[in-house]
Amino acid sequence: MAELMLAVIWLGLTAYVLFGGADFGAGVWDLIAGNEERGRAQRGLVEHSIGPVWEANHVWLIFVIVLTWTGFPGVFAAVASTLYIPLTLVALGIIARGAAFAFRKVSEELWQRRLFGATFAFSSLVTPFFLGTVAGALASGRVPPGIARGDLVTSWLNPTSLVAGALAVGVTAYLAAVYLTRDAQRGGETALAETFRGRALAAGAVTGVLSALGLVVLRADAPALFRELTSGRALPLVALSVVAGVVSLVLLWRRAYLAVRVTAALAVIGLLWGWGVGWYPWLLPGVSVRDGAATPAVLTVTLWAMAGGAVLLLPSLWWLYTTFQRAHPADGSDSSTPV
Amino acid sequence: MNSGGLAAAADAVREADLLAARMQMALSLGWHIILACLGVGMPAITLIAEWRGHVTGDPRYRLLARRWARAMGVLFAVGAVSGTILSFEMGLLWPGLMSTYGQVIGLPFALEGVAFFIEAIFLGIYLYAWDRLPPIPHLLAGVPIVLAGVASAFFVVTANAWMQQPTGFSVENGRVVAVDPWAAMFNPATPPQTVHMILAAFMVAGFAMASVYAVAMLRGRRDRYHRTGFLLPFAVAAAITPVQIGVGDWAAHFVADNQPVKLAAMEGVFETGRGVPLHLGGIAVDGQLRWALEIPNGLSLLAHWDPDAEIVGLNETPPADRPPVNVVHWAFQIMVAMGLALLALAVWAAVSWWRHREMPRSAWFLRASALSGLAAVLALEAGWVVTEVGRQPWIVYGVLRTRDAVNPAPGLVWGFVLVSVIYVALTVASVYVLRLLARGRPVPAAPQESDVTGYPVT
Numbered sequence: 001m002a003e004l005m006l007a008v009i010w011l012g013l014t015a016y017v018l019f020g021g022a023d024f025g026a027g028v029w030d031l032i033a034g035n036e037e038r039g040r041a042q043r044g045l046v047e048h049s050i051g052p053v054w055e056a057n058h059v060w061l062i063f064v065i066v067l068t069w070t071g072f073p074g075v076f077a078a079v080a081s082t083l084y085i086p087l088t089l090v091a092l093g094i095i096a097r098g099a100a101f102a103f104r105k106v107s108e109e110l111w112q113r114r115l116f117g118a119t120f121a122f123s124s125l126v127t128p129f130f131l132g133t134v135a136g137a138l139a140s141g142r143v144p145p146g147i148a149r150g151d152l153v154t155s156w157l158n159p160t161s162l163v164a165g166a167l168a169v170g171v172t173a174y175l176a177a178v179y180l181t182r183d184a185q186r187g188g189e190t191a192l193a194e195t196f197r198g199r200a201l202a203a204g205a206v207t208g209v210l211s212a213l214g215l216v217v218l219r220a221d222a223p224a225l226f227r228e229l230t231s232g233r234a235l236p237l238v239a240l241s242v243v244a245g246v247v248s249l250v251l252l253w254r255r256a257y258l259a260v261r262v263t264a265a266l267a268v269i270g271l272l273w274g275w276g277v278g279w280y281p282w283l284l285p286g287v288s289v290r291d292g293a294a295t296p297a298v299l300t301v302t303l304w305a306m307a308g309g310a311v312l313l314l315p316s317l318w319w320l321y322t323t324f325q326r327a328h329p330a331d332g333s334d335s336s337t338p339v
Numbered sequence: 340m341n342s343g344g345l346a347a348a349a350d351a352v353r354e355a356d357l358l359a360a361r362m363q364m365a366l367s368l369g370w371h372i373i374l375a376c377l378g379v380g381m382p383a384i385t386l387i388a389e390w391r392g393h394v395t396g397d398p399r400y401r402l403l404a405r406r407w408a409r410a411m412g413v414l415f416a417v418g419a420v421s422g423t424i425l426s427f428e429m430g431l432l433w434p435g436l437m438s439t440y441g442q443v444i445g446l447p448f449a450l451e452g453v454a455f456f457i458e459a460i461f462l463g464i465y466l467y468a469w470d471r472l473p474p475i476p477h478l479l480a481g482v483p484i485v486l487a488g489v490a491s492a493f494f495v496v497t498a499n500a501w502m503q504q505p506t507g508f509s510v511e512n513g514r515v516v517a518v519d520p521w522a523a524m525f526n527p528a529t530p531p532q533t534v535h536m537i538l539a540a541f542m543v544a545g546f547a548m549a550s551v552y553a554v555a556m557l558r559g560r561r562d563r564y565h566r567t568g569f570l571l572p573f574a575v576a577a578a579i580t581p582v583q584i585g586v587g588d589w590a591a592h593f594v595a596d597n598q599p600v601k602l603a604a605m606e607g608v609f610e611t612g613r614g615v616p617l618h619l620g621g622i623a624v625d626g627q628l629r630w631a632l633e634i635p636n637g638l639s640l641l642a643h644w645d646p647d648a649e650i651v652g653l654n655e656t657p658p659a660d661r662p663p664v665n666v667v668h669w670a671f672q673i674m675v676a677m678g679l680a681l682l683a684l685a686v687w688a689a690v691s692w693w694r695h696r697e698m699p700r701s702a703w704f705l706r707a708s709a710l711s712g713l714a715a716v717l718a719l720e721a722g723w724v725v726t727e728v729g730r731q732p733w734i735v736y737g738v739l740r741t742r743d744a745v746n747p748a749p750g751l752v753w754g755f756v757l758v759s760v761i762y763v764a765l766t767v768a769s770v771y772v773l774r775l776l777a778r779g780r781p782v783p784a785a786p787q788e789s790d791v792t793g794y795p796v797t
Contacts, residue, residue: 052467055459070445077438080430091427095420102416147434148748294442301520309453316460
């Protein structure tokens with residue numbers, strides 16, 4: 001039961017990175033899209049692509065948080081109390097990003113759009129970074145069990161955390177560029193597709209280098225995880241990630257924009273699950289999945305509730321994505337196209 | 340039952356940090372609760388307008404639905420993120436609560452996650468596919484938003500109700516050893532609290548929306564479009580108000596029976612006695628309520644339907660276990676006063692409608708209505724203060740003290756300062772953008788078909 005709960009949480013995390021992460025990455029591209037004139041088309045595409053779906057994508061994070069405190073309450077409390085600083089910054093980044101995005105969409109004057117746009121884009125950059133430092137803190141075993149027992153600063157300001165933070169930004173930007181390339185192509189905007197293709201290639205390369213760098217850092221900073229990733233159970237997943245990453249770059253080069261969505265996602269999934277499998281069965285130093293789990297009654301009831309919820313959610317999600325991934329009716333009256 | 344392991348850590352807790360944590364939670368929750376109420380209430384009112392517009396073909400309703408949907412999109416986004424912060428803060432600020440009892444209250448939050456997900460999905464469809472879906476499927480896509488919104492409110496409030504009436508678990512040596520998640524969720528406080536909160540959400544949304552149009556009418560825009568924009572949300576809120584007063588009475592009886600200390604604080608009763616008067620106003624000084632207007636036997640009568648019923652006073656509880664009387668007493672008075680004022684407003688409108696088939700013509704009615712949204716929000720906040728501050732010093736009533744639950748890490752004060760700054764900016768931006776939406780794109784006195792379909796929702 002505890003393992004199943006952990007797997008469900010990890011699935012939620014994966015969905016959050018693949019969907020919600022890409023929404024953050026879109027904000028990163030928004031940030032460097034250039035001045036109002038040059039960046040207009042790119043910002044328009046970003047707004048158009050993530051507008052209808054980002055709130056739904058964001059809910060995955062809420063699931064991860066809530067299921068963690070339900071399934072592994074002590075672990076949740078230990079992580080939240082020791083990593084109080086980066087998590088507060090993540091929370092503020094989330095609120096700034098969501099609110100500013102919504103505000104920008106309904107503002108018409110240039111200075112308002114600039115102000116809200118800058119807030120949206122900047123928080124899209126820092127939020128995944130701090131989430132990455134949290135992941136780094138966990139991966140390098142710097143969060144001990146108990147309430148606020150870890151170092152409040154060095155737990156998340158350390159080599160592993162910094163690389164993980166940068167990697168998180170890279171992954172989100174890469175995924176976003178890959179998705180946006182296809183969105184631009186479907187919208188018939190070839191030039192825009194080319195722009196994002198170039199960015200996806202660049203971001204893919206950078207993310208690959210960061211991943212390699214991450215392994216080097218792990219070797220010094222978290223040798224146990226390093227061993228699992230390079231020679232243990234997690235090796236197949238790491239290999240999957242590498243292969244999918246390389247294939248993605250080839251597909252991007254050949255402009256197979258739909259197929260690259262799958263391989264890019266696989267590369268990220270390999271990374272996430274590689275970490276998860278390499279880590280198992282430990283959640284925190286000295287706390288295994290079994291030690292940290294809630295009582296069996298809680299796990300059973302919550303998992304059944306989630307299964308029931310999935311029956312409602314999956315068809316709804318399917319409808320959402322198919323509604324907005326279908327080609328537009330070309331009647332010109334589509335009000336969601338930003339000006 | 341107090342969890343012993345945490346007591347040692349609690350000694351190190353600095354008073355300033357505890358206060359900062361409480362204020363931060365109060366700020367972010369008090370902020371989110373307004374957005375949450377609008378998120379629960381607005382979709383229903385918007386759907387009524389859209390449905391009326393579809394049935395009658397009247398462009399007024401159709402334009403109102405679009406404008407409300409546009410505002411709803413912004414409010415929902417802000418509500419979604421301000422709600423997420425709360426789930427972070429549960430751990431950041433109250434790890435002592437979550438490490439022990441996170442699993443006990445996990446189920447309603449997991450279910451709330453499902454409900455919120457459904458809300459977000461269908462809101463995305465409802466807003467962004469307005470012109471892609473035929474009218475009926477579009478209306479139907481709005482229904483899950485309403486149902487899931489009400490369900491979300493229900494689930495979240497069950498968790499709060501559990502903090503008032505903790506049931507469904509057993510503790511040994513500070514560790515929770517057995518949990519019945521359903522018993523925890525359906526604790527005794529769940530029925531009155533959830534009903535009271537959900538009705539409050541519709542009142543806040545209805546009166547707040549009506550206020551906007553009352554202001555416009557006071558400024559001379561008394562055309563049919565603005566009148567309709569006023570009457571529809573006002574009618575919803577006004578119809579719910581008397582029901583809410585009854586439910587409030589039920590909730591107060593529940594508190595009288597199950598949380599006598601909270602009732603004593605609400606009413607400023609320091610000495611146990613029979614035939615206790617109802618206190619209006621007054622300030623507690625040195626264990627005594629001074630300068631209050633007393634209605635003889637009023638409290639005994641209201642709380643237990645018996646003028647001679649016994650009311651337990653604060654003297655039965657050690658001073659360290661009492662909630663701050665002035666805050667709770669005044670918050671309760673403000674909530675009741677606002678509720679009764681809104682009831683009077685609703686009755687005024689109902690009498691006028693019954694006599695003349697028309698809303699009251701007096702400018703005073705519009706002035707009062709212009710304030711009704713503010714009054715509803717004030718009642719909401721005050722009621723929430725009664726519930727939460729009245730529970731102090733416990734975070735889980737009678738089980739875990741707030742000071743034992745707080746994060747012992749130093750520097751929570753700075754977190755609170757940072758969060759406050761962000762929320763001030765967020766408030767300014769939200770108000771500004773909403774005003775922009777209310778003013779933007781002047782609406783013609785007699786909207787034509789083409790004006791309506793040309794109005795962008797997103």
